Amino acid sequence: MDFLKRLFGDHDDLKKVTAETTRLQSDASDPTCSVWVSANAGTGKTHVLTMRVLRLLLAGTAPERILALTYTKAAAAEMSKRVFERLAAWVTMEDRALASALEELTGRAPSADEMRLARRLFAIAIETPGGLKVQTIHAFCERLLQRFSLEADVPPGFEILDDHEKAELLSEAMDEMLLAATAPENAKSPLAHAMACAVGYATERGFEELLGEALGHRDWLERAGGAARPDADLSVAEESYARALALPAGESHAAIEAAVEGLLTSQDLARIKSVLESGTKTDQSLASDALAVTRAAPGKMRFEAYCKLFLTQGGEPRKKLMTKALVDEYGALHEMFCRAQTAFVRIVERRCALQVYEASLALTRIAGFVMDRYRHLKAQRAALDFEDLVAKAAHLLERSDAVEWVLYKLDGGLDHILVDEAQDTAPLQWHVVRALAQEFFSGEGATQDKVRT
Structure with missing residues (x-):
């Protein structure tokens, strides 16, 4: 506490810094905006991503239309754990506690419909085919290649080295x-x-x-x-x-x-x-x-x-x-x-x-x-290594003859892409993300009457 006092001054200054941090995290988790978050380690970037997933779900986005990409399997497991813990807690909260939790998350008092939806989100996420997509870029590319093995020119049922x-x-x-x-x-x-x-x-x-x-x-x-x-x-x-x-x-x-x-x-x-x-x-x-x-x-x-x-x-x-x-x-x-x-x-x-x-x-x-x-x-x-997963996926999405068909099928299933530890994402991995997101802002994807981030 003495350290915090020396760093921020008196109690009022500390409260101001805390309030400003909370406001910035709320802005970054706004599901209607496309944002890039740059901050030091341990300042809550993963927390902001978790908030963003929750707010997307609360805004009515179907779980299968959200893709959250993490740098490691441990990070994916941790984010999934945080999301499902919050959703599970909402199910049994008293109305006043739930309203307070949702207001803290969104920055405004929740409507009655949002209260009812919040209690159902855990079941919705659990029952979603394929589940909430919080995974590493390699795991996503693996699923993509398994789904479009013919178009990607990879062996069906390939093994991963x-x-x-x-x-x-x-x-x-x-x-x-x-x-x-x-x-x-x-x-x-x-x-x-x-x-x-x-x-x-x-x-x-x-x-x-x-x-x-x-x-x-x-x-x-x-x-x-x-x-x-x-x-x-x-x-x-x-x-x-x-x-x-x-x-x-x-x-x-x-x-x-x-x-x-x-x-x-x-x-x-x-x-x-x-x-x-x-x-x-x-x-x-x-x-x-x-x-x-x-x-x-x-x-x-x-x-x-x-x-x-x-x-x-x-x-x-x-x-x-x-x-x-x-x-x-x-x-x-x-x-x-x-x-x-x-x-x-x-x-x-x-x-x-x-x-x-x-x-x-x-x-x-x-x-x-x-x-x-x-x-x-x-x-x-009939094997691929981890580098192949990303390279084949990037080729499939950017240069193959079947790219329009693949993007059409994926475009029908994705509205929001979140990337954790973006600074560590390799250029070829960014090619995959860019190809996935380009349909958000062009052609029919740009004319749909919904927010896509």
Whole structure:
């Protein structure tokens, strides 16, 4: 209580804050308005959704025409529990207590018809075929696909893979990829090259972790052209990655390594070496690196020698190429040395971009192959995973030939959509919600003489 006093001031201030919060929650639960509620954790967002469901029912909305989507099964169970507890309590409340409860919920005194309806809502909700639809987005998509399996092009009576089963099938798909990549007949295939490239670029995070992340981008893998063939065409990915990394056409490691040849002449390097040898131990160490550049063969060896000269072990540009005494005495030479370092850093950035391009393309090819095999293994079992539920539902509602029929059937059964934890709803899940709601505001759905939110 002392904390609340320090936060809000005296008792009257606390009452004002409480009253304002209650008013805002009442506005947000108004069943005649479409609203978005943004608030911190623990401030009553789920409570507002529960109030909204109750007010919709009290306003005469049939339970089957309400869809409440939650982020987890636990949240769905909790919201259903809250709704049915309130409805059950209304059945046996004394008239005065019921009137007070309904007035607190709606902000006005209830009519006699509302009082009678409130006492019947528990039985109505219980007897509704299919029940009050408070469920996760995955549960909703599962029911949708079961109802329209033919239109969605999914196996009737499909099974849903749990996390363990999904991991087993993915592991099997990865094994098939490894067999294909190492098969003698595929030794010169793009898949074999991609495997060698990916393993070469893999860091301490591990190849499997990187592959797992890539497999999470299913839409991109499909658009990129990843397929089961070891030589699948990835031109879409190639163009996209090259554009994102600003790679010039025909960029190659050979061209990048050749670009360092004009940084410093042999005379420049000899002069730099001579000056550095006259300095401190730090200068003398760089003098050895300058000599190594002179002696290195053109190409990769000279590029690596320049890396040692101009960069730290961590790959960052050296902050000092000469100590202060040498800079003061050989200022012009130091400036030339620094210009060469700046030019080399730009060349290194070119090489980094090319490496990212090669690694990304290799990972895309490998992940595309694995995903295709995983898809084949699921088809053999007539199974879908949780990501498939949402993806297939979104495709059914947005892009399939049967979309008008499906939306018509659903449109006849939904008037209100509520989404809990909307900030955690993935883009593809929002595609499902958007497709469901679009009929509210277009065509016959927009002309019906009723409020739809």
